[in-house]
Amino acid sequence: xxxxxxxxxxxxxxxxxxxxxxxxxxxxxxxxxxxxxxxxxxxxxxxxxxxxxxxxxxxxxxxxxxxxxxxxxxxxxxxxxxxxxxxxxxxxxxxxxxxxxxxxxxxxxxxxxxxxxxxxxxxx
Amino acid sequence: xxxxxxxxxxxxxxxxxxxxxxxxxxxxxxxxxxxxxxxxxxxxxxxxxxxxxxxxxxxxxxxxxxxxxxxxxxxxxxxxxxxxxxxxxxxxxxxxxxxxxxxxxxxxxxxxxxxxxxxxxxxx
Amino acid sequence: xxxxxxxxxxxxxxxxxxxxxxxxxxxxxxxxxxxxxxxxxxxxxxxxxxxxxxxxxxxxxxxxxxxxxxxxxxxxxxxxxxxxxxxxxxxxxxxxxxxxxxxxxxxxxxxxxxxxxxxxxxxx
Amino acid sequence: xxxxxxxxxxxxxxxxxxxxxxxxxxxxxxxxxxxxxxxxxxxxxxxxxxxxxxxxxxxxxxxxxxxxxxxxxxxxxxxxxxxxxxxxxxxxxxxxxxxxxxxxxxxxxxxxxxxxxxxxxxxx
DNA sequence: GTGGTCTAGACCACC
DNA sequence: GTGGTCTAGACCACG
Numbered sequence: 371x372x373x374x375x376x377x378x379x380x381x382x383x384x385x386x387x388x389x390x391x392x393x394x395x396x397x398x399x400x401x402x403x404x405x406x407x408x409x410x411x412x413x414x415x416x417x418x419x420x421x422x423x424x425x426x427x428x429x430x431x432x433x434x435x436x437x438x439x440x441x442x443x444x445x446x447x448x449x450x451x452x453x454x455x456x457x458x459x460x461x462x463x464x465x466x467x468x469x470x471x472x473x474x475x476x477x478x479x480x481x482x483x484x485x486x487x488x489x490x491x492x493x494x
Numbered sequence: 495x496x497x498x499x500x501x502x503x504x505x506x507x508x509x510x511x512x513x514x515x516x517x518x519x520x521x522x523x524x525x526x527x528x529x530x531x532x533x534x535x536x537x538x539x540x541x542x543x544x545x546x547x548x549x550x551x552x553x554x555x556x557x558x559x560x561x562x563x564x565x566x567x568x569x570x571x572x573x574x575x576x577x578x579x580x581x582x583x584x585x586x587x588x589x590x591x592x593x594x595x596x597x598x599x600x601x602x603x604x605x606x607x608x609x610x611x612x613x614x615x616x617x618x
Numbered sequence: 619x620x621x622x623x624x625x626x627x628x629x630x631x632x633x634x635x636x637x638x639x640x641x642x643x644x645x646x647x648x649x650x651x652x653x654x655x656x657x658x659x660x661x662x663x664x665x666x667x668x669x670x671x672x673x674x675x676x677x678x679x680x681x682x683x684x685x686x687x688x689x690x691x692x693x694x695x696x697x698x699x700x701x702x703x704x705x706x707x708x709x710x711x712x713x714x715x716x717x718x719x720x721x722x723x724x725x726x727x728x729x730x731x732x733x734x735x736x737x738x739x740x741x742x
Numbered sequence: 743x744x745x746x747x748x749x750x751x752x753x754x755x756x757x758x759x760x761x762x763x764x765x766x767x768x769x770x771x772x773x774x775x776x777x778x779x780x781x782x783x784x785x786x787x788x789x790x791x792x793x794x795x796x797x798x799x800x801x802x803x804x805x806x807x808x809x810x811x812x813x814x815x816x817x818x819x820x821x822x823x824x825x826x827x828x829x830x831x832x833x834x835x836x837x838x839x840x841x842x843x844x845x846x847x848x849x850x851x852x853x854x855x856x857x858x859x860x861x862x863x864x865x866x
Numbered sequence: 867g868t869g870g871t872c873t874a875g876a877c878c879a880c881c
Numbered sequence: 882g883t884g885g886t887c888t889a890g891a892c893c894a895c896g
Contacts, residue, residue, distance in 0.1 A: 382593075384886060392600070399602025410868060421888045426870075434806075442632075442869045443895030459601075463611060466597040471616050473590040476516070477583075478523025481618045487587060488612060492595050494605050508814075508880065545881045632895065640848070647850025669896045707849075714845040715863050717754075721838040724764070725831075726771025729866050735835060736860060740843050742853050756871060782883060793873045798885075814884045815880035 371407050372396065372448075374417055385420055389428035391462075393437065397450065398459045404450040408438055495531050496520065496572075498541055509544055513552035515586075517561065521574065522583045532562055532570040619655050620644065620696075622665055633668055637676035639710075641685065645698065646707045656686055656694040743779050744768065744820075746789055757792055761800035763834075765809065769822065770831045776822040780810055 374392070381388040396402035408414075411429065415422040429446060432438045436454065440446040474484040498516070520526035532538075535553060539546040553570065556562045560578065564570040598608040622640070644650035656662075659677060663670040677694065680686045684702065688694040722732040744765075751760050768774035780786075783801065787794040801818060804810045808826065812818040846856045 386886085391597075395597070395600040395602070399600070401602070411870090412868080421890095423889090424887060427886090429869090440869060441895085444868070446869080462597070462601055463615065466594050466601075467612055467615050470590045470594040471612070473515075473519070473586070476519040476523065477586055477590075478519075478525070481616050484616065485609065485613055488591055488595075489609055491587065491591050492605050492608065510880085547881055551880090634895085639845075643845070643848040643850075647848065649850070671896055675895090710845070710849055711859060711863065714842050714849075715860055718838050718842040719860075719864050721763075721767070721834070724767040724771070725834060725838075726767070726773070729864050732864065733857065733861055736839055736843070737857055739835065739839050740853050740856065758871085783885090784883080793875095795874090796872060799871090801884090812884060813880085816883070818884080 371409060372402050374409065374414055377418065379418070385424050386428035386431065389418075389425070390431050393428075393432060394458050394462060397437070397448075397455055398462055402448060404448060406448040408446040408448065410445065495533060496526055498533065498538060509548050510552040510555065513542075513549070514555050517552075517556060518582050518586055521561070521572075521579060522586055526572055528572060528574040530572040532572065534569065619657060620650055622657065622662060633672050634676040634679065637666075637673070638679050641676075641680060642706050642710060645685070645696075645703055646710055650696060652696060652698040654696040656696065658693065743781060744774050746781065746786060749790065751790070757796050758800035758803065761790075761797070762803050765800075765804060766830050766834060769809070769820075769827055770834055774820060776820060778820040780818040780820065782817065 372393075377389075377392050379385060379388050381391065393402060408429070409417065411422050411425045414420075415425050418425075429438065429440060433440050433446075437448065437450065437458075438446050439449050471484070474487075479487065496517075517526060532553070533541065535546060535549045538544075539549045542549075553562065553564060557564055557570075561572065561574070561582075562570050563573050595608070598611075603611065620641075641650060656677070657665065659670060659673045662668075663673045666673075677686065677688065681688055681694075685696065685698070685706075686694050687697050719732070722735075727735065746764070749764055751757060765774060780801070781789065783794050783797045786792075787797045790797070801810065801812060805812055805818075809820065809822065809830075810818050811821050843856070846859075851859065
């Protein structure tokens with residue numbers, strides 16, 4: 371069972387998007403694996419203090435992307451293979467890092483200056 | 495006069511926010527300096543093909559942050575000193591880089607892995 | 619004994635409905651005849667890998683329609699006469715074909731275009 | 743502006759799915775074209791007597807499939823090219839006709855019997 | 867109990 | 882006014 375307990379929603383944007391991202395990052399990080407059981411909508415709703423409909427929306431997005439499988443009356447499970455994990459990894463990197471790089475470029479930083487600045491701000 | 499012509503709004507989020515960010519990044523990059531003249535709201539609206547209300551909102555935000563000064567019926571000018579530029583630089587770095595770092599951390603990357611990945615994706 | 623082994627549930631909708639339809643189509647096709655013995659609920663549950671409750675629901679529906687007869691502790695048998703078979707045949711045609719016809723009509727196809735398209739897609 | 747007035751929801755399945763199908767069929771039939779303006783969520787909600795959230799869900803699906811484009815504060819428009827229209831046409835045919843063909847096959851009908859039966863049931 | 871749909875209505879961001 | 886998110890809660894289908 372995937373744990374959402376430590377999941378603090380300090381992120382920005384819609385809640386359902388945060389949940390989707392949390393799951394994707396968990397997959398890339400290896401915390402979430404193929405065959406893992408998702409918490410039921412009701413349970414996660416209570417855990418996060420979020421409306422069941424919002425959870426449902428997140429689960430629906432994950433299902434549309436083929437990351438989980440849901441069947442009425444049955445629990446939902448994570449369905450992954452290596453290719454999918456790799457695709458998610460690249461998608462996240464593209465989103466997170468790509469946006470930042472173009473931002474820094476627009477700010478006039480060179481590659482070296484940018485990397486130096488990031489290194490300085492990233493305190494383990 | 496600041497040029498917005500090359501400004502492509504492929505960015506995400508509200509248009510007014512994109513305009514504000516574009517100006518701030520221009521300041522940090524040195525493209526925009528103290529005393530520069532802002533295009534009139536009407537002109538910029540036409541240039542970018544954006545609703546005048548949206549332009550107005552962006553100018554209002556820049557004004558609230560003390561980055562430009564507008565007087566009824568007169569042109570708007572950029573008002574900067576070194577301290578302000580530095581504050582903007584730090585704010586942008588915090589926003590752009592900070593968000594990415596926490597994202598990469600959640601993906602399970604260590605500082606070294608993260609920096610290596612960024613370096614690989616940042617093709618000058 | 620009716621064979622469900624080759625029954626692949628790639629169909630859409632509820633599983634119990636798929637089972638009911640499978641039986642009805644088998645009757646129309648002549649694969650299932652009056653007096654045939656139904657597999658026990660337990661056996662069919664194992665064969666199809668489906669929850670016993672779901673099988674029970676399907677049997678109940680078939681029983682309600684007078685297609686099978688069950689007696690506590692005894693086997694279930696198919697009970698048919700010509701009129702029933704004909705009624706089922708018409709019901710299936712109505713459901714399967716009627717839905718498609720109204721769909722094609724809504725897509726703007728004329729009778730001739732529709733028939734031509736179906737003929738082209740139906741590769742024996 | 744696309745008209746939904748004659749749209750009677752006698753269809754089966756979720757309402758949002760019926761709306762999506764109605765739009766797709768309208769596109770294939772030529773009633774809906776590139777650049778057409780979609781009714782606002784609120785308006786369509788009132789027209790069909792359906793909750794705005796349900797409309798939103800349908801619009802979201804259409805947007806996810808690249809059939810319409812929505813921007814906050816602006817109206818939603820249909821965005822189509824020939825390739826998309828053809829893809830939709832094939833998708834509908836596959837769904838509507840394919841399901842029926844496999845049903846008739848399971849009922850033991852040959853291609854000729856099936857076509858004959860359909861022709862008989864399709865009264866212009 | 868679990869997934870899925872729908873209603874009713876509020877609230878916010880955007881243009 | 883328009884799109885988008887969220888809550889609260891009901892209801893149904895499914896297993």
